[in-house]
Amino acid sequence: MKHLYTFLLLTVFTLTQAQQRHSVYFDLDIDKPNSSSVNEFDTWLQQNKNAVIIKVYGYTDSVGSVTYNKDLSLRRVNDIVNRLKQNNIAFAEDFEIKGFGEEFEQDNNNSENRRVEVYYELPVAEADIPKPEPKKTVFAQKVEKSKVGDKLRLENLNFYGGSAHFLPESIPVLEELLAIMKSHPNLKIEIQGHICCEKKVTHPVSSDRAKAVYSYLNNNGIAHSRISYKDYGATSPIYSIPERNEKERVTNRRVEIKIMAN
Incomplete structure (x- = not known):
């Protein structure tokens, strides 16, 4: 029983603490998320008020120069970070932002390349941790x-x-x-x-x-x-x-x- 409890506890901790990800999409050459992504992001914000942001990475398609795309991806990242701060979402102490521009493995569908990835963790709720049965004397x-x-x-x-x-x-x-x-x-x-x-x-x-x-x-x-x-x-x-x-x-x-x- 003790080993089962330990396994369940570790499983819950691992699943809950593992980094999760939310994607926000942008239109061509725009540093604000498109309307459908705004709606999805607002829903995510409401459902994850206790999230802790680990990192925010930005990407672009291959249209334009490498330098321009890197700057565009950072502007997209900063827009999302500002939205997170406006909604009082917490950030980890070692929080990281990065703009990759077009320097990553591009998807054949360009709309998938124009995005920002928000990586986050959700803290373990005490009620979700299985309680051990009291040890009988x-x-x-x-x-x-x-x-x-x-x-x-x-x-x-x-x-x-x-x-x-x-x-x-x-x-x-x-x-x-x-x-x-x-x-x-x-x-x-x-x-x-x-x-x-x-x-x-x-x-x-x-x-x-x-x-x-x-x-x-x-x-x-x-x-x-x-x-x-x-x-x-x-x-x-x-x-x-x-x-x-x-x-x-x-x-x-x-x-x-x-x-x-x-």
């Missing part, structure tokens, strides 16, 4: 694959010892759980609180920890009907009690969710 993927009755540990959702106050690293976990609940409107969970250090079936602290998560979700828009909480005390420790170190104690002071409906 490991936990979000586990939720999507879960079945009713499954229990999922909220990694790094931990508390200060003896309290229901979240450790700082818990905030992103809470925000992620909230986002998952909002993006899965049918998801219902039971929030299960656990403690460390004491072999007790229930405990006010584990109840308060589960309730703290419950309150966070409810205060941020998740309906009561989708969430509940329960105190499990020290009945399901990850590390045996008594724990050997603070890392094990922090891990046992945790909250898990049980999938009730999805």
Whole structure:
């Protein structure tokens, strides 16, 4: 998927940024565009107000001297440049003008030789760039694959010892759980609180920890009907009690969710 997105992005960028060209035609020995080209050019101006002009090249037929034709082609170029400026069309910093006169490969149809070529680019519109799908976290993927009755540990959702106050690293976990609940409107969970250090079936602290998560979700828009909480005390420790170190104690002071409906 990543490679496909990159390919699409590069394709859009390349196609949009590639130089495009608009041709303006002139009558014999005239440095103003003919009436049909004026109408077409005016339409182009209206449809390409955000164009950036890269270069404007002028050409003539082979009638007349080389010097005269070069001067004529430049006068044609200057006329078109002035029209662009009058319409507030932007120019690139390295914008270039050039009059070739008749010194190019002539077309058999002389009317095709009497022209000015406007080369331009159109900036990429942000809305036209395909947006990548948001990358799903490991936990979000586990939720999507879960079945009713499954229990999922909220990694790094931990508390200060003896309290229901979240450790700082818990905030992103809470925000992620909230986002998952909002993006899965049918998801219902039971929030299960656990403690460390004491072999007790229930405990006010584990109840308060589960309730703290419950309150966070409810205060941020998740309906009561989708969430509940329960105190499990020290009945399901990850590390045996008594724990050997603070890392094990922090891990046992945790909250898990049980999938009730999805």
